[in-house]
Amino acid sequence: TPPENFYEAVGGYETFHKIVAVFYQEVADDPVLRPLYPEEDLGPAEERFRLFLMQYWGGPHTYSDNRGHPRLRMRHAPFVIGPAERDAWLRCIKVGVDAVDLSPEHRKQLWAYLEMAANSMMNAWV
Ligand code: HEM
Structure with a gap:
């Protein structure tokens, strides 16, 4: 478990918003990753990942309020994720x-x- 103040210490919402917004700009143009995302609009996926990271690092618990327990391995099972x-x-x-x-x-x-x-x-090694 990370220290409870990491979220605030690194700049809170703005910092996590920026990291995840830039991540999804990259995903949108990535030939390996983009086809994995089921929805045409990456906005909802961006919000889920941002809320998850904010919660993990000690910010608001909105992710679990909306989505329940993260169960991230289970939620990634539909996608082939190899090296x-x-x-x-x-x-x-x-x-x-x-x-x-x-x-x-x-x-x-x-x-x-x-x-x-x-x-x-x-969940795959090829
Ligand atoms: C969801 C791919 C790693 C956190 C997703 C989705 C895809 C995906 C395709 C579905 C998009 C959506 O509708 O939300 C991948 C791939 C990874 C990876 C290829 C390569 C290793 C990670 C890691 C984390 C993470 C390391 C956390 C640190 C999440 C979260 C969601 C998500 C929070 C939304 C879960 C929900 O439905 O509530 N990922 N992911 N992912 N991913 Fe990943």
Whole structure:
């Protein structure tokens, strides 16, 4: 569990909004990832991911109020996520993380989590 104040310490809503908005700009143009997203409009997916990350890092609990327990591995089961998808996802989220100004320590913490989470979401190895 992350420290309760991480969300506020890195700038709260604005910071998470920026990271996730830039991530989805990358996804929209990514030939590996874009076909996985079932909806034409990426806006609702962007909101779900933003609310999840905000909650995970100690912000408002709106994600679970709306969606219940995250169960992220289960929710990703419909999509084939192998090394190529994992790498594409990490490339896109890195552009998002690079778009905000974090202290080296906050950045390190956030990145360690994202890499771990991306690896744990894999459900295929080809
Ligand atoms: C949902 C792909 C990793 C968090 C989704 C969706 C896709 C997807 C296609 C459905 C879009 C939607 O309608 O919401 C991937 C791929 C990944 C990956 C290819 C590669 C590793 C991650 C990671 C996290 C994450 C590491 C968390 C740190 C979420 C959340 C949702 C979501 C919160 C919405 C869940 C809900 O329905 O409430 N992802 N994802 N994803 N993903 Fe990922």
